[in-house]
Amino acid sequence: MSEEKQSKINLNRTDMPKQSPEMRRHNFNEVALGYTEELAMQEARRCLQCKKPSCVTGCPVEIDIPHFISYIVKGDFAGGIKKIKEKNCLPAVCGRVCPQESQCESKCVLVKKGGEIAIGRLERFLADWEAAQGKIDLPEKPKPTGKKVAVVGSGPAGITVAGDLILLGHEVTIFEALHKAGGVLTYGIPEFRLPKSIVAREVEYVKMLGVKVITDFVVGKTRSVDELLKEFDAVFIGTGAGLPWFMNIPGENLNGVYSANEYLTRMNLMQGYQFPSSKTPVKKHRRVGVIGGGNVAMDSARTALRRGAEEVRIIYRRSHAELPARKEESENAEEEGVIFNMLTLPIRYIGDENGWLKAIECLKMELGEPDASGRRRPVEIPNSNFTIELDAAVVAIGNSPNPLVPSTTPGLETKKNGTLIADIETGKTTKDRVWAGGDIVTGAATVILAMGAGRKAARSIHEYLSNL
Amino acid sequence: MSRIVKRESIVPNMHLLVVEAPEIATKIQPGQFVIVRAEEEGERIPLSIADWDTDEGTITIIFMEVGSSTRALASLTGGDTLPTCVGPLGNPTAIDQYGTVLCVAGCYGIGSIYPVARKLKEMGNTVVSVFEARSSYLLYWSSKFVPLSEKIFNITRDGSLGMKGHINRLPDIIHGLPKMPDRIIVNGCTYLMARTSEITKEMGIPTIVNLNPIMIDGTGMCGVCRVTVKDQMKFACVDGPEFNGHEVDWKEFLSRRKAYLEEEVLFFRKSEPRSAIHEEGKCHS
Numbered sequence: 001m002s003e004e005k006q007s008k009i010n011l012n013r014t015d016m017p018k019q020s021p022e023m024r025r026h027n028f029n030e031v032a033l034g035y036t037e038e039l040a041m042q043e044a045r046r047c048l049q050c051k052k053p054s055c056v057t058g059c060p061v062e063i064d065i066p067h068f069i070s071y072i073v074k075g076d077f078a079g080g081i082k083k084i085k086e087k088n089c090l091p092a093v094c095g096r097v098c099p100q101e102s103q104c105e106s107k108c109v110l111v112k113k114g115g116e117i118a119i120g121r122l123e124r125f126l127a128d129w130e131a132a133q134g135k136i137d138l139p140e141k142p143k144p145t146g147k148k149v150a151v152v153g154s155g156p157a158g159i160t161v162a163g164d165l166i167l168l169g170h171e172v173t174i175f176e177a178l179h180k181a182g183g184v185l186t187y188g189i190p191e192f193r194l195p196k197s198i199v200a201r202e203v204e205y206v207k208m209l210g211v212k213v214i215t216d217f218v219v220g221k222t223r224s225v226d227e228l229l230k231e232f233d234a235v236f237i238g239t240g241a242g243l244p245w246f247m248n249i250p251g252e253n254l255n256g257v258y259s260a261n262e263y264l265t266r267m268n269l270m271q272g273y274q275f276p277s278s279k280t281p282v283k284k285h286r287r288v289g290v291i292g293g294g295n296v297a298m299d300s301a302r303t304a305l306r307r308g309a310e311e312v313r314i315i316y317r318r319s320h321a322e323l324p325a326r327k328e329e330s331e332n333a334e335e336e337g338v339i340f341n342m343l344t345l346p347i348r349y350i351g352d353e354n355g356w357l358k359a360i361e362c363l364k365m366e367l368g369e370p371d372a373s374g375r376r377r378p379v380e381i382p383n384s385n386f387t388i389e390l391d392a393a394v395v396a397i398g399n400s401p402n403p404l405v406p407s408t409t410p411g412l413e414t415k416k417n418g419t420l421i422a423d424i425e426t427g428k429t430t431k432d433r434v435w436a437g438g439d440i441v442t443g444a445a446t447v448i449l450a451m452g453a454g455r456k457a458a459r460s461i462h463e464y465l466s467n468l
Numbered sequence: 469m470s471r472i473v474k475r476e477s478i479v480p481n482m483h484l485l486v487v488e489a490p491e492i493a494t495k496i497q498p499g500q501f502v503i504v505r506a507e508e509e510g511e512r513i514p515l516s517i518a519d520w521d522t523d524e525g526t527i528t529i530i531f532m533e534v535g536s537s538t539r540a541l542a543s544l545t546g547g548d549t550l551p552t553c554v555g556p557l558g559n560p561t562a563i564d565q566y567g568t569v570l571c572v573a574g575c576y577g578i579g580s581i582y583p584v585a586r587k588l589k590e591m592g593n594t595v596v597s598v599f600e601a602r603s604s605y606l607l608y609w610s611s612k613f614v615p616l617s618e619k620i621f622n623i624t625r626d627g628s629l630g631m632k633g634h635i636n637r638l639p640d641i642i643h644g645l646p647k648m649p650d651r652i653i654v655n656g657c658t659y660l661m662a663r664t665s666e667i668t669k670e671m672g673i674p675t676i677v678n679l680n681p682i683m684i685d686g687t688g689m690c691g692v693c694r695v696t697v698k699d700q701m702k703f704a705c706v707d708g709p710e711f712n713g714h715e716v717d718w719k720e721f722l723s724r725r726k727a728y729l730e731e732e733v734l735f736f737r738k739s740e741p742r743s744a745i746h747e748e749g750k751c752h753s
Binding site: 177178179187215216217218221222223242243244246248252253255258259261262265266269270271275276277278279280281282283354355402403404 | 491492495505507509510511512536537540551552553554555556557684685686687688689690691692694695696701706717719720723724727728731
């Protein structure tokens with residue numbers, strides 16, 4: 001790079017407007033407000049339009065990033081969104097919840113200088129711009145192949161598979177166990193981080209493409225995978241990581257102790273934050289402790305604040321540096337007033353005489369030698385016990401794959417940890433005509449990784465169907 | 469969406485609901501349940517299945533009006549639709565050739581134990597039915613049990629039919645049988661299941677209960693239905709709903725069942741007497 005060119009490089013990432021912490025901790029509206037057209041163009045102009053763009057290598061679905069950014073520079077937003085949609089059918093979702101800082105943006109050549117392009121914000125801008133236009137460009141209807149595919153689960157993996165295969169002319173039906181489609185996007189991620197109207201819009205889009213979505217249908221119970229295989233040429237399983245872990249410590253079944261799945265499902269899917277006008281009851285808690293340090297823990301803590309809790313804390317056994325949550329999310333939580341109790345290990349829940357949680361007993365930890373994950377292992381400090389008063393605890397320490405489909409499908413093999421065995425490149429399982437992808441294969445991971453797996457599986461399914 | 473064929477009140481506070489659900493009707497087995505929503509903003513509630521008709525593609529549910537969600541359900545009628553009716557969920561009742569099986573039921577459980585008794589009989593077991601209610605006018609479906617049962621015992625609190633008292637009279641019934649039953653299956657209120665299990669534990673008779681905890685998804689995802697069985701955490705929706713009654717931590721289970729009682733009251737906005745709300749075990753007091 002010549003010196004002259006280098007001097008022109010603008011390293012100032014354009015900030016995205018946000019609701020102030022004081023305001024947003026009292027409402028469920030989206031925290032980040034998105035770029036205006038001007039801000040988006042300002043940010044897009046910083047892109048160096050690399051000949052060999054390394055950002056693309058950081059994207060699990062290989063979006064042509066410099067290309068879509070070049071459309072924004074020109075003010076051709078319709079062209080930009082079209083470019084993204086060639087590779088990603090859920091841009092409004094990914095622009096919000098993808099961990100860009102460890103994917104595309106981490107590969108940007110400007111990252112070393114601290115000025116990587118805000119790719120996620122630009123993606124979100126285009127998706128929101130399109131939605132605001134009120135009309136959505138549908139791609140041309142492909143010639144029907146007459147082949148039928150069943151997709152089990154309507155989360156990010158399932159929607160991607162369905163979206164890809166319908167565009168190739170196959171007939172696609174999604175089966176969803178809950179009453180609303182979207183999987184974790186609907187029941188898990190809260191409104192203030194991913195508005196449900198956006199998820200509904202994305203689901204509506206694949207429906208408009210011709211995908212049939214059947215809700216309230218539990219594959220493995222209502223019908224087995226083997227039964228689906230009688231009607232469909234191929235089956236994709238994207239049932240996610242929906243079996244919550246508990247710590248197996250005393251008092252976990254006290255009232256007031258929730259899995260994060262329960263807590264968030266009550267709030268999101270069942271719209272508990274509108275109780276009592278929505279009918280699923282939720283408690284009003286004063287002091288809430290969230291166990292865990294991932295995005296789900298941050299979502300739970302921030303939800304509790306918004307429900308009016310006076311004191312919300314994250315209880316995590318490692319230190320701040322090891323928090324698995326996105327930095328943006330833990331920072332947001334901190335700004336909003338969530339207390340962080342780091343190096344703290346819960347060992348017992350203490351209940352009152354009526355079976356309700358009243359406190360949690362913890363141990364102080366210190367960091368020792370690195371463990372298998374490369375992070376320093378937390379070690380208990382003897383006799384450091386202390387208690388924290390709580391009237392609710394949300395256990396957000398992770399999920400196992402949901403066993404409903406594996407346990408009812410002979411021939412579908414799993415690993416010891418319950419994940420389905422599937423080829424990493426094709427998503428092919430150990431059962432003929434059955435593919436899988438997303439958290440059911442990888443264990444709990446990210447939305448975009450699930451979409452990447454869905455994309456690969458769709459390719460493999462298409463190849464199989466084309467040779468029938 | 470599932471169309472309601474009919475809904476009728478069969479005894480005070482107890483309703484029979486027939487729903488078009490052909491997929492479920494071909495799959496359902498005794499002991500399983502469905503999750504329904506009565507209205508679009510409604511709560512998801514698990515309900516046991518009392519009968520089904522594979523040819524007609526319908527399922528029959530007997531439910532008790534106990535709170536706001538079941539009240540909303542009770543306000544529906546033939547031709548209305550349920551936004552959600554999903555299933556069949558949970559594991560079927562284990563049914564084998566046991567010999568003599570005592571089917572103990574109360575409340576909605578009289579309905580849900582009916583297909584269990586039918587299958588037990590088909591498998592060649594001798595079925596003895598025991599029904600328990602506050603008064604004779606709360607008992608239903610007795611005639612359906614006649615062809616299935618070797619004998620039917622009724623226990624009513626006011627003595628209006630059968631033995632006077634409550635489930636504590638169970639030992640009298642058991643001791644009056646020609647031989648000890650080989651197995652006892654109990655469906656109904658938590659109090660009925662807990663008390664029966666207590667009694668039969670002392671007597672050493674294997675006892676199976678069909679638990680009815682709070683649920684949301686019914687597929688193992690949320691974990692609200694967790695119950696301690698033999699000191700281990702189980703999810704009633706996927707590990708159950710049937711468990712060995714002698715191994716269930718009943719105190720904890722009862723406490724978890726009552727978790728949202730205050731919110732139920734909030735619903736009724738204090739405009740109605742507290743007695744409008746069904747409190748666990750109170751129908752047994």
